[in-house]
Amino acid sequence: MTAELGHYALILAAIVAIAQSIVPLIGAQKRWADWMEFSVPTAQVQFLLVGISFAMLTWAFVTSDFSVELVAANSHSDKPMLYKVTGVWGNHEGSLLLWVLTLALFGAMVAWWGDNLPPTLKARVLSVQAMVGVAFYAFILFTSNPFTRLEFPPMDGNDLNPLLQDPGLAFHPPFLYIGYVGLSTTFSFAVAALIEGKVTPAWARWVRPWALAAWVCLTIGIGLGSWWAYYELGWGGWWFWDPVENASFMPWLISAALLHSAIVTEKRNTLKSWTILLAILAFSFSLIGTFIVRSGVITSVHAFASDPTRGMFILGILAVSIGGALTLFALRAHELRSNVVFGVLSRESALVMNNVLLAVSAGVVFIGTLWPLIAEFLTGAKISVGPPFFNIAFTPFFVALGMILPIGAMMPWKRAKLGKTIRPLTGAIALSLAVGCFIWATQTGGGMIAPIGGLLATWLVLGAATDLAFRAKAGQVSGGETFRRLRNLPRADWGKATAHSGLGILMFAAATITVWQTEDIRTMTPGDTFEKAGYTLRFDGVERARVENYISDMAQITAFKDGEVVAILNPEKRFYPVQSFPTTEAAIDRSITRDLYISLGDRQDDGSWAVRTWVKPYANWLWVGMLMMAFGGILSLTDRRFRIGAPAQKGSRVAAVPAE
Known part of the structure; x- marks a missing residue:
């Protein structure tokens, strides 16, 4: 019954979202106070219902309920509990449920913490947020139901993709989704302001914390994904300009531009049209990333699905949301003009240049990511755009x-x-x-x-x-x-x-x-040594062991410097029998100035093992820089001005009247 309860809760959440998208919008237009207030309880109820639905799916994974098709396809009874839980969002359907849960959470937070907003703006923001939710509820219920039952359940499941069975991937997707979906709030604020036909410095102050929170979570999510790729895939890199890496990087760039543009709107009451446009584009790039990941148009280790029907559904959501918002922007742009004057040399101009550089950077990434698709569509030729171009x-x-x-x-x-x-x-x-x-x-x-x-x-x-x-x-x-x-x-x-x-x-x-x-690739047998960047490395051998749901071939390599042992490294090859899938676990000796990075390859016909070694200078500074950026955003969020926000405009509550 847990799967059915989760399904029913999801359907009810969709119904509540439909009501939330209509009633408050009418109330704001008519200035009916009770209709506008309807947005608050519906946002809270919607979050509660989606939370119940997500909890039921999580319970199905935790208890290994293989009568649920999604659990049978993405879990296994021998899998560690952490990966049973993370298996909930390690697939297309479950990750979409996490998406709508996060969307509903942001709507509920606006309802909880939006008492300083004018009633009409708050009602419209929550209404637009619910409209986005309705689109994704429809997507889940009609094309990606996570609660489908199997008529004949298997004795055990198919296991989760082994690449996702890692702590880095346990937390990477939730942070990314909070970032992606957090930008839906700035989108809702932008569309609500366009409906009202006015953008004020107070509006910019209300928007900035949401944009900053989304940017911080995107920073953490991208950092965790990069860190995971660095140590898990055994390829020695931290960024490859993969299409799905780019899908998260583009909204990060645009949201960074939005943060700086909103400062100008708040402080100087100018760049209003540009700030609105960035708020729309930031979430638009999040939707484009969703399309890239789930449509199957681009092959990637990160991709979830390859169903054209789902791709067309997402394309429809893209067309309606982005097209509708940009059309509204075109109709209202003339009302957002500003007469504020500033010099060529001024902070305003510097922030405009900042925005131009960030927006152009996002445009370069966008063109490079989608150009292979465009070229294949126009010419039929298959091309690739890789790191050299970017x-x-x-x-x-x-x-x-x-x-x-x-x-x-x-x-x-x-x-x-x-x-x-x-x-x-x-x-x-x-x-x-x-x-x-x-x-x-x-x-x-x-x-x-x-x-x-x-x-x-x-x-x-x-x-x-x-x-x-x-x-x-x-x-x-x-x-x-x-x-x-x-x-x-x-x-x-x-x-x-x-x-x-x-x-x-x-x-x-x-x-x-x-x-x-520097890099070295060679085959080695026990007792072999070689020199690398001032280190002597000795291959001590490989031991095989059965560990939970995989078979491990773990090597031991001892690193010497000036005759003294400085590190014992254990690179590993894992084989997951259920999915017949191998993975590589790199061994890394970290220091402030360098990483000694060793990856174990395949066993050769003569009994030797392929060993790949890098010495990577200042590698740890990558993660320090990312953490500092995220911490800087968090520090700014704790600023008193963000916590208190702008006061509600006088007279806005007086203008609201009860509906007759």
């Missing part, structure tokens, strides 16, 4: 972004003088150039990529520190007063400095690991 086309825009961030952050609003703005940054400029020159002079090969990465990292970190010091009037007041001013700075300022510094560290790590890593 590295060449994408990198210059992010280098330019890194160059302008510290300067733009210190420019005053309305108009600025370049010399006056740069003067406090003189030391940061000089030291950054010195670091870049030092790396260029001491490296052996690699061109300018690593020096530029070092220069940008130093520039962003020192620029952020200079900005904080300038705000605290360091050097102009006493040390105690400087410390007091630093302590009293808004948390959003500290968050911005942390996030920008994290971006710099990430740029440095990406540059150095790309050009300075």
